[in-house]
Amino acid sequence: MAGRFQIKCINKPNRDSSVEHITHVGDAGIPWKLPVEVVIARIESSGPDHEDFYVRVGTIEANVIVVSPAGHRKHIRTTRDSTVRDNLLSLPECQ
Template identity: 30%
Template structure:
């Protein structure tokens, strides 16, 4: 069974392409400890079925994070995003 992890923050690169802006994603585990994964590792976890990642919008609406593909390769975005990973990019920076 896949482990569900709530993404609460991102580490961004200085690249101008939205598909290449996310370096890592992170959050807080149920036990209160922080976690952070590179985008590549998070993509592998989704593809392997070991983890399901999501963000939470105001009011408790959960948006699942999926793997999308651009000409430059795979990247993360939410199911509500169009081509750009806008919802993830709007999250605060990880500490």
């Protein structure tokens, strides 16, 4: 299922922790919620399962990308935009 999906909520094991990674993302309005590993696989897929994800802050959209820092596991973040806050971490909790 190819497409482009807006992420509107996140889950972390401890919301206030600055070192724990996001475990799930979703959209409470539709609703859908996916583990980050599934989102990574869909972004990295070159076939019919390829999907794009983004976060909207006001009128600005920031694409979600996969990063793989040396020595760390893959995770997601947004591309740089004109906002100063973290686009994903500023989202509310998914239910």
